[in-house]
Amino acid sequence: MRPLLGRILWEHRVRLPLIGLFALAWGFLIVTFYAYADTTTQTNFGPEQIRTALRIFGGNWLAIWVGLGAAHPLLLAASCVIACGTAVRSIAGEIEGGTLELVLSRPVERTRYLAAYLVFVLAALAGIAALYGAGAYAAWLIVHPDPGSLSGASLARASLCLALLLWAIAGYSLLCSAFARERGRALGLATGLTIGLFAWNFLASLVGTLAPFARISPWYWFNPSPVLAGGAFPYGDALVLGGVAAVCCVAATVQFLRRDV
Amino acid sequence: MPNAISTSGLTKSFGSTRALDGLDLSVKVGEVHGFLGPNGSGKTTTMRIALGLLRADAGTVQVLGADPWRDREHRRRVGYLPSSPRFYERMAGSRLLAHLAALGGAPAILRDELCARLGLSAADLARPVGTYSRGMRQKLAIVQALQHDPELCVLDEPSEGLDPLVQEAFFAVLRERKRAGRTILFSSHVLSEVDALCDRVSLIRAGEIVDTRTLAELRAGRPRIVRVRSSAPLALPDCDLLESADGWQRYAARGDVKVLLAALATAPIDDVTIEDASLEDIFLGYYRDAP
Numbered sequence: 001m002r003p004l005l006g007r008i009l010w011e012h013r014v015r016l017p018l019i020g021l022f023a024l025a026w027g028f029l030i031v032t033f034y035a036y037a038d039t040t041t042q043t044n045f046g047p048e049q050i051r052t053a054l055r056i057f058g059g060n061w062l063a064i065w066v067g068l069g070a071a072h073p074l075l076l077a078a079s080c081v082i083a084c085g086t087a088v089r090s091i092a093g094e095i096e097g098g099t100l101e102l103v104l105s106r107p108v109e110r111t112r113y114l115a116a117y118l119v120f121v122l123a124a125l126a127g128i129a130a131l132y133g134a135g136a137y138a139a140w141l142i143v144h145p146d147p148g149s150l151s152g153a154s155l156a157r158a159s160l161c162l163a164l165l166l167w168a169i170a171g172y173s174l175l176c177s178a179f180a181r182e183r184g185r186a187l188g189l190a191t192g193l194t195i196g197l198f199a200w201n202f203l204a205s206l207v208g209t210l211a212p213f214a215r216i217s218p219w220y221w222f223n224p225s226p227v228l229a230g231g232a233f234p235y236g237d238a239l240v241l242g243g244v245a246a247v248c249c250v251a252a253t254v255q256f257l258r259r260d261v
Numbered sequence: 262m263p264n265a266i267s268t269s270g271l272t273k274s275f276g277s278t279r280a281l282d283g284l285d286l287s288v289k290v291g292e293v294h295g296f297l298g299p300n301g302s303g304k305t306t307t308m309r310i311a312l313g314l315l316r317a318d319a320g321t322v323q324v325l326g327a328d329p330w331r332d333r334e335h336r337r338r339v340g341y342l343p344s345s346p347r348f349y350e351r352m353a354g355s356r357l358l359a360h361l362a363a364l365g366g367a368p369a370i371l372r373d374e375l376c377a378r379l380g381l382s383a384a385d386l387a388r389p390v391g392t393y394s395r396g397m398r399q400k401l402a403i404v405q406a407l408q409h410d411p412e413l414c415v416l417d418e419p420s421e422g423l424d425p426l427v428q429e430a431f432f433a434v435l436r437e438r439k440r441a442g443r444t445i446l447f448s449s450h451v452l453s454e455v456d457a458l459c460d461r462v463s464l465i466r467a468g469e470i471v472d473t474r475t476l477a478e479l480r481a482g483r484p485r486i487v488r489v490r491s492s493a494p495l496a497l498p499d500c501d502l503l504e505s506a507d508g509w510q511r512y513a514a515r516g517d518v519k520v521l522l523a524a525l526a527t528a529p530i531d532d533v534t535i536e537d538a539s540l541e542d543i544f545l546g547y548y549r550d551a552p
Contacts, residue, residue: 003363011349098347102405105312105341106364107333260315 004108004116012086016124019078023128026078027135030069034062035145060229062148066136066155067225070162075132076198082124083166084190087173090117091256093183100261110257118174118249125166133159150228157233158224164241165222169194171248178252178259218244264323265290265413265444266311271320273306273468280306282468283320288446293439295455296448298465299548304448305344307465308415311446312341325413337367340411344418344448346402350391354381354401357390358408367409375404378430395422403431407438414438416447420454432458452540464547471547476540483538484513487521490532497524503542513538 009016069075091114094100103113133155140150173190180186197217204214214220221237266288273281281303288294296304309315310322313329313336322328327335348357362369376386379400385393393401399422406414414435420428435445435458449455455462456476463473486503489495489510494502499516514521514535525533 003360007349007352007360011351097349098343098345099349101309101312101314101343102341102346102348102361103364104314105336105339105343106361107336107366108364109333258316260309 001112001116001119004103004113005120008086008116008120012082012120012124015081019081019128020131022078023075023131024135024138026069026072026075027066027132027137028139029135030065031062031136031139031145031150032143034065034148035139035143060148060225062140062145062150063154063228063230064225065148066150066228067158067223069136070129070132070158070224071219071222073198076194079125079128079166080169080191080194082121082128083169084173084187084194086117086121086124087170088177088180088183088186088190090114090121090174091177091252092180092186093177095181095261096183104261111253114253114256121170121174122167125170126163129159129163129166130156132162151230154228154230158227161222161224161227161234161238161241164238164245165218167245168218168241168248171245171252174252175248175255178255263290264288266322266324266446268307268311268322269320271307271310271322272318273303273310273315274318280468281310281317281320284465284468285470286463287473288444289461290444291439291442292460293435293445293447293458295459295462296446296465297450297452297455297462297544298448302465303468304465305417306468308341308417308446308448311415312336312339337365337409338412340406340409340414340416342402342406342414342416342419344421346398348390348398348401351389353388354386354390354393355383357401358386358405361405362408365409367411369408371410372404372408375407375434378434379403379427380430396424396427399423400427403434407434410438410441410443412443414443414445414447416445418449419447420449420451428454452544456540464544466548479540479543483540483543484515485518485521486536486538486542487512487514487525488534488536489525489528489530491528491530493529495524495528495530497521497528513542 091100094103104110137150137152137155169190172193173186176186176189176193180189198219201214201217201219204210204217204220218241221240223234223237227233264287266286268284268286271281271284271286272279284303284307286307296307298304306315310317311324311329313333316330325335325338329335352360358369358372362372376382381397381400381404385397390398390401399419403419406416420431423431432454439445445458447458459476461473461475462479464471487497487500489512490508491510492508494505494510497512497514498520500512500514500521503511503513505511
């Protein structure tokens with residue numbers, strides 16, 4: 001598995017540090033911007049329904065900001081380069097590129113091949129989530145915004161929630177890849193699902209009649225703000241997101257073991 | 262002599278298209294086996310099943326005594342050159358060769374020699390593969406397939422894109438590998454290279470092997486080609502008319518040469534040439550009447 005991992009790391013030698021740096025800077029900027037914003041800006045943003053929903057989680061606006069930063073489309077887009085892009089490349093991308101036959105004509109087990117990609121994707125996404133938390137924590141230590149508070153432990157727990165969300169995205173992207181022959185088709189499907197499910201969750205939070213159906217979106221199960229405000233770790237949400245990731249990865253592996261390349 | 266590759270009743274379909282239809286192939290250890298057939302006849306599918314990349318719908322296949330779909334250890338002893346090979350484009354050639362050797366788990370004992378003989382310089386190998394020409398990619402593909410001196414080489418149209426000088430160097434490498442006891446299965450459209458390299462050939466048509474013979478057997482059974490200039494088609498004994506154009510007719514003659522000459526002596530002809538059939542004529546004979 002080491003040569004495979006080495007090659008995947010080499011391919012991401014520029015991309016991954018850049019995304020990591022962005023996550024770090026994004027976390028730092030969210031807290032810094034909050035620190036220098038006036039009270040109105042700190043507490044008055046987005047549609048009324050969203051603000052109302054957020055207030056349910058308590059009055060720690062800094063926690064809400066950092067939680068929103070974690071679910072922001074910019075961070076999501078950067079993370080999806082790995083969560084969707086690399087996961088899709090692992091099977092459909094390498095089949096289309098003609099490189100998978102070179103690898104699998106050697107004594108490389110398909111499970112090991114896929115495991116190398118999974119190890120990379122899961123670790124990279126966990127790293128991105130951790131860097132976001134680290135950036136926010138660094139800013140908290142430096143600028144000490146007021147009002148609000150953050151702790152290293154709550155940021156670590158929130159980062160784990162973010163990692164679980166990204167793993168779920170990577171899981172269904174891998175599943176798309178396992179069933180496709182063309183990278184473009186798999187990537188289109190995975191990206192479309194990600195954007196659609198994100199938008200669906202947002203829409204469902206605005207329109208009351210849609211609210212019960214928000215559960216089909218992974219974002220419904222991603223609520224870092226209460227954790228950041230010192231609440232208990234949401235084991236139920238984590239189980240759903242982790243379960244989606246695990247089931248999708250297992251299904252993708254089964255399909256990959258059976259399919260022609 | 263044991264078989265390096267043996268398939269029996271191999272069947273494979275892609276949707277409604279039947280690529281292989283009960284294919285029986287045997288490649289003996291130590292031979293150079295040519296695999297010939299028109300485009301879409303099933304050559305690449307057979308090779309990819311033999312490498313465990315595709316799963317057969319029915320039938321059995323053994324490669325170096327192993328089931329290629331289930332087993333993987335035997336692949337250390339196999340080298341594969343795909344048709345139209347593609348690589349990691351941003352990787353330098355040397356890095357790619359090292360990576361593929363590491364995946365293969367066998368030392369690349371022939372890499373330097375092969376690079377030198379095929380004309381891949383250190384400067385070439387330092388460049389990303391994406392900058393390579395078609396010919397250089399093919400050379401790289403040959404090196405990656407043979408660098409670990411595999412017992413069995415599966416080469417899918419290996420000389421595509423090579424210039425004549427490099428082709429000759431490549432054929433010399435294959436002859437050396439054969440002398441070293443290695444088995445080579447290669448598909449080709451170029452009959453001259455089949456003639457130059459192969460011990461036996463298998464001809465495939467519409468997913469079935471239509472004939473497997475040694476080149477000596479093929480040559481022994483080949484017809485004479487009789488070219489006659491005449492104003493009208495002739496009825497020559499044991500001759501099949503191949504084509505007629507510009508006042509010349511070409512016949513494939515299989516019978517007794519004395520009877521043929523006697524018939525020609527009395528026929529209304531202006532000119533005649535008689536020559537051995539080329540391998541091309543023999544192979545085309547298998548496919549001329551194909552559905």
